[in-house]
Amino acid sequence: MALIVVESKKGFKVGVGNNHARLSQRAARxxxxxxxxxxxxxxxxxxxxxxxxxxxxxxxxxQRVKAVARSGTGYLLAVLLVVGATLIGSxxxxxxxxxxxxxxxxxxxxxxxxxxxxxxxxxxxxATLAFNYFxxxxxxxxxxxxxxxxxxxxxxxxxxVTASELSERARRGARAAVERRQELERxxxxxxxLLSSDNPAELLNLIPRYIVxxxxxxxxxxxxxxxxxxxxxxxxxxxxEARDLQLIAVRGEPRVDAVHAxxxxxxxxxxxxxxxxGASGSLLxxxxxxxxxxxxxxxxxxxxxxxxxxxxxxxxESEQLRSVLLDSVTHxxxxxxxxxxxxxxxxxxxxxxSPEERQELLTIIDEESDRLNRLIxxxxxxxxxxxxxxxxxFESAPIAVPVEEALDELKQPLVHHPVEVRIPPGIxxxxxxxxxxxxVLVHLLENAAKYSPAGAPIRVTAEAKDETLTxxxxxxxxxxxxxxxxxxxxxxxxxxxxxxxxxxxxxxxxICKAIVEAHGGRLGLTSQLGxxxxxxxxxPLG
Numbered sequence: 001m002a003l004i005v006v007e008s009k010k011g012f013k014v015g016v017g018n019n020h021a022r023l024s025q026r027a028a029r030x031x032x033x034x035x036x037x038x039x040x041x042x043x044x045x046x047x048x049x050x051x052x053x054x055x056x057x058x059x060x061x062x063q064r065v066k067a068v069a070r071s072g073t074g075y076l077l078a079v080l081l082v083v084g085a086t087l088i089g090s091x092x093x094x095x096x097x098x099x100x101x102x103x104x105x106x107x108x109x110x111x112x113x114x115x116x117x118x119x120x121x122x123x124x125x126x127a128t129l130a131f132n133y134f135x136x137x138x139x140x141x142x143x144x145x146x147x148x149x150x151x152x153x154x155x156x157x158x159x160x161v162t163a164s165e166l167s168e169r170a171r172r173g174a175r176a177a178v179e180r181r182q183e184l185e186r187x188x189x190x191x192x193x194l195l196s197s198d199n200p201a202e203l204l205n206l207i208p209r210y211i212v213x214x215x216x217x218x219x220x221x222x223x224x225x226x227x228x229x230x231x232x233x234x235x236x237x238x239x240x241e242a243r244d245l246q247l248i249a250v251r252g253e254p255r256v257d258a259v260h261a262x263x264x265x266x267x268x269x270x271x272x273x274x275x276x277x278g279a280s281g282s283l284l285x286x287x288x289x290x291x292x293x294x295x296x297x298x299x300x301x302x303x304x305x306x307x308x309x310x311x312x313x314x315x316x317e318s319e320q321l322r323s324v325l326l327d328s329v330t331h332x333x334x335x336x337x338x339x340x341x342x343x344x345x346x347x348x349x350x351x352x353x354s355p356e357e358r359q360e361l362l363t364i365i366d367e368e369s370d371r372l373n374r375l376i377x378x379x380x381x382x383x384x385x386x387x388x389x390x391x392x393x394f395e396s397a398p399i400a401v402p403v404e405e406a407l408d409e410l411k412q413p414l415v416h417h418p419v420e421v422r423i424p425p426g427i428x429x430x431x432x433x434x435x436x437x438x439x440v441l442v443h444l445l446e447n448a449a450k451y452s453p454a455g456a457p458i459r460v461t462a463e464a465k466d467e468t469l470t471x472x473x474x475x476x477x478x479x480x481x482x483x484x485x486x487x488x489x490x491x492x493x494x495x496x497x498x499x500x501x502x503x504x505x506x507x508x509x510x511i512c513k514a515i516v517e518a519h520g521g522r523l524g525l526t527s528q529l530g531x532x533x534x535x536x537x538x539x540p541l542g
Contacts, residue, residue: 074115078123081107082130090134097135104131105159112167120164187291190214194299198306207296208233211279215292218281222296224267225249225275240264240278249276254290258283265289267297274300336368336375343368378507382491385514392433392518396542399423399462399471402434406441413446416454422461430469431542436515440523441473443508444535448475452532464541468521472536479529489513489523512537 085103089095095103104127112120132142193210197203204222211220212233219238222231223245230242239262248255248264252273255264261283267275274297279289343361347353353361384390400423407419441460448458456476463470480488491510509523516523516537527533 071115071119074111074119075122077115078107078111078119079126081111082123082126085127086130086134095135097131100131100135105163109163109167112164113171116171117164117168120167121161124161124164183285183288186214187288187295190292191295191299194295198303198310200300200303200307203299203303204229204231207231207277207299211277211292215279215284215288216282217279217284219279221245221278222267223249223276224300225273238280240280245276245278248278249273254286256283256286256289263289265293267293267300269297269301336372339368340365340372378511382507382511382514385511385518390436390518392436394431394433394519394542396429397432397434398429399427399432399437399469399539402432402438402441403460403462403471405434405438406445409438409442410445410449413449414458417449417452418455418457419445420457420459422459424463427462428464428469428541430539432519432539437519437539440512440515440537441471443512444473447508447535448473448477451475451477453477456532467541468538469541470536470538472534474532474534476532479531480525480527480533481529485525485527488525 082104085100085107089100089103108120108123108127111123129142133140190210193214194203194207197206204224204227207222208220208231211217219236219240220233221240223229223242230245232240239260244255244264248266252266252268254266257263260280262278262280263284264276264278266273267277277293277296284292343364347358347361381390403421403423407414407421445458445460452458452475458476459472459474461472461474489509491507513523516539520540521538523535523537525533525535
């Protein structure tokens with residue numbers, strides 16, 4: 001059952017019947033002959049009809065009616081052209097038969113180029129009849145007296161039909177070229193979308209949606225032999241059953257169901273089938289399906305290769321980091337242990353040491369034990385910061401408080417370095433955990449003292465700008481090369497020229513960076529070889 005509603009300025013016309021093709025033609029004629037008709041709708045699902053051409057199966061109902069209306073307009077225009085040319089040539093200009101034949105032939109070519117072969121052949125027939133009736137003697141009858149006129153008449157008819165066929169071929173060729181260009185553009189856009197992700201799982205979830213968006217199908221699905229899941233563009237199966245996808249992948253041959261507008265295409269990598277894709281709602285050409293399948297297979301293989309490469313690179317970096325860690329920890333732990341062991345062995349093996357010698361050996365044991373304890377503490381703190389297991393107690397506090405506490409703690413290391421503190425009075429408070437910010441300042445000041453020559457001044461400054469408080473520690477040390485400035489904040493990294501001269505673990509700046517970033521700030525540096533370095537960190541005002 002079909003229902004047609006034709007809307008016009010005068011009201012609505014409703015058509016009901018079982019033959020939806022006939023109703024469509026009636027609606028098309030009304031739309032053609034009455035310009036006031038501007039909308040006609042299909043309100044019920046039409047039954048398949050042999051009256052409609054096969055290509056219309058993929059069109060919506062309104063598109064079919066529009067196609068019928070356009071076809072009828074072509075036939076009407078052909079009749080009007082023949083009538084107009086005949087009236088002008090016979091009544092007003094009194095043109096001869098040769099001129100009229102050329103005029104009719106020009107009209108046939110125009111109809112063929114604009115509307116199609118059927119309308120052009122129709123115009124050729126009625127133009128032949130008009131040419132015979134109005135321009136070949138005896139005029140006013142369909143009788144032809146001179147045999148030469150028979151030849152002229154049939155020559156005109158054959159020429160008109162042949163010209164129509166050639167024009168139609170040219171139209172089809174141009175239309176096919178445009179379709180191929182559009183298809184290539186869609187395939188190119190689709191290939192660019194496939195490069196948007198290097199994660200195989202994410203890409204498999206996106207591919208069906210990309211197919212729907214790029215090629216106008218209703219739904220799509222992808223299944224891979226290496227995975228158990230089926231990836232769909234939406235929740236509806238829409239005829240793309242799992243068993244069909246798996247069967248096509250096993251057989252390795254495409255299947256197209258024109259009646260239900262469903263197509264399945266195996267995904268191939270060379271001669272190997274890696275899965276299957278399906279599309280429903282629109283019949284794409286086999287070449288397009290093969291191109292889509294190849295692009296999908298290549299993108300999945302590419303994403304898998306990138307993922308494997310990333311894992312291999314991560315494993316390599318992890319192994320390299322492990323080696324660096326073991327080397328650093330072994331070296332740094334061995335140094336104090338060696339000193340402690342040597343001092344203890346000397347005390348036990350030689351009881352005749354003088355009090356001064358015994359005191360010196362005990363001092364070495366005490367200092368190296370403190371150093372070993374600090375190494376273990378920094379390693380444990382770094383592990384806790386990486387695991388986000390450190391609790392921060394934020395409060396609004398002046399930056400002068402942690403600066404003074406850090407300077408009090410480092411009186412002995414800073415004894416050979418004059419320290420200048422420049423903190424403007426009235427500077428706003430910052431949101432901070434005072435204990436952890438003091439730890440950051442201790443690390444920065446201690447590094448400034450260790451890497452600067454004796455007597456070199458150290459400057460601590462603070463300034464507030466753009467809702468942040470910036471605190472800087474400047475030294476007069478050897479400076480840091482541009483290449484190393486991006487590496488000094490990495491765990492266990494030591495400067496190339498300072499690894500032997502200055503003891504350390506390479507974890508101090510990494511700890512500082514983690515603490516500052518936990519406050520919502522940033523740790524950075526500016527340095528110039530031979531002129532010193534400035535380490536600074538920012539904190540939000542509070």
